[in-house]
Amino acid sequence: MVKKAIADLKPYTPEDTLDALKQREGLSKLVRLSANENAFGTSPRVAEALSKWGFTGANRYPDSNMTTLREAIASRLNVSADALVFGNGLDEILALLSRTLVEPGDDVIVAEPTFSEYALNAVVEGATMVDVSVDSDGVTDLASFTNAITPKTRMIWICNPNNPTGTFVSKAEIAAFMKTVPASVTVIVDEAYIDFTTVEDDPSALSLMAQFDNLVVLRTFSKAYGLANFRVGFAIVSPT
Numbered sequence: 183m184v185k186k187a188i189a190d191l192k193p194y195t196p197e198d199t200l201d202a203l204k205q206r207e208g209l210s211k212l213v214r215l216s217a218n219e220n221a222f223g224t225s226p227r228v229a230e231a232l233s234k235w236g237f238t239g240a241n242r243y244p245d246s247n248m249t250t251l252r253e254a255i256a257s258r259l260n261v262s263a264d265a266l267v268f269g270n271g272l273d274e275i276l277a278l279l280s281r282t283l284v285e286p287g288d289d290v291i292v293a294e295p296t297f298s299e300y301a302l303n304a305v306v307e308g309a310t311m312v313d314v315s316v317d318s319d320g321v322t323d324l325a326s327f328t329n330a331i332t333p334k335t336r337m338i339w340i341c342n343p344n345n346p347t348g349t350f351v352s353k354a355e356i357a358a359f360m361k362t363v364p365a366s367v368t369v370i371v372d373e374a375y376i377d378f379t380t381v382e383d384d385p386s387a388l389s390l391m392a393q394f395d396n397l398v399v400l401r402t403f404s405k406a407y408g409l410a411n412f413r414v415g416f417a418i419v420s421p422t
């Protein structure tokens with residue numbers, strides 16, 4: 183028998199593809215905004231590299247350690263290669279984090295509104311969602327997150343910048359918030375849109391990981407890199 187949490191889920195109805203939508207609406211040009219895809223397309227340099235790939239190794243399983251990508255990202259972000267966990271898009275990482283960390287009856291804190299998949303995965307694991315309303319400017323309200331923490335809290339999601347409000351909390355604010363969070367609670371900062379921020383030179387929470395073992399940072403190639411079709415996302419976790 184299917185878990186009750188899954189039976190109770192509302193079925194996800196995938197949107198039409200852009201081509202199907204255009205056809206249905208009889209339009210020659212249409213920009214789909216709801217999936218936050220990169221409207222500028224993929225870099226021509228990526229297209230060129232792909233065309234040179236040539237399918238010679240397509241019959242072989244890929245390197246499951248993703249060594250080349252792992253080393254390139256580790257060096258680019260200045261993190262240990264062991265700290266990287268890759269997924270089939272960030273979607274898979276979101277599910278894995280909930281599956282690994284959340285027990286039935288745990289509390290999981292999220293902003294309201296935020297990316298809906300945090301709640302979906304937590305609910306599947308039997309967690310109770312604690313929704314904390316964004317402030318009147320649509321900004322994730324970290325002071326109210328702190329007030330919502332109880333001994334049952336297991337995980338806290340910060341989408342930064344937040345989908346769908348597009349607002350941003352600074353690294354200093356996240357650092358101050360982390361000091362209020364017990365070490366047993368994992369805080370996940372989803373930086374799917376971090377490359378679009380212009381407010382700070384180094385807007386990422388990544389550098390805070392040296393101070394806080396319970397901080398996880400997420401990135402994806404789907405947005406700024408224009409590679410949503412490739413399904414590559416990753417977590418940077420504390421190796422301990």
Ligand SMILES: Cc1ncc(COP(=O)(O)O)c(C=O)c1O
Binds near residue numbers: 270414
């Ligand atoms: C905040 C946020 N996190 C994660 C994802 C999923 O990204 P991916 O394409 O890497 O699965 C999205 C996709 O829209 C998103 O908006």
